[in-house]
Amino acid sequence: MQQRTVTMPVKRTEVYSRPTWKHMATPCQPPTYNGQMCTRVQVVHEKAYRDIIDHKTAQQMSYDCCSGWSRENPRADACMKREYF
Structure with a gap:
């Protein structure tokens, strides 16, 4: 029996704040006599998602x-196949 350390990729979803330019309607400055609205651009932060791959170590x-025995297939846990010489 041998114990070895293996590194395995693990995918997770991360939530982050993404800056986005948005057009916003606001009262013009200086204000106009008829209350006209002006458009300006503003940075807003929106919730966004991205996949991240972490590398975790585990013992295997x-x-x-x-001698004289083998596994019946590579995934078998036991050595049940007798080899004949």
């Missing part, structure tokens, strides 16, 4: 078969 056990 691997087993070696005794």
Whole structure:
């Protein structure tokens, strides 16, 4: 039996604040006699999502078969196949 450290990618979704330019209607400065609205551009922060890949380490056990025995397939946990010489 051997223990080894492996690094595995793990995907997660992150929420972040994204700056965005927005056109805003505001009263003109100086104010006009008829209350006319002017457009200006303003930076606003919107909630956005992005995928992040983290690399996490984990311990993994691997087993070696005794001489004369092997696994029936690579994913098998036990050494149940007898090898004949």
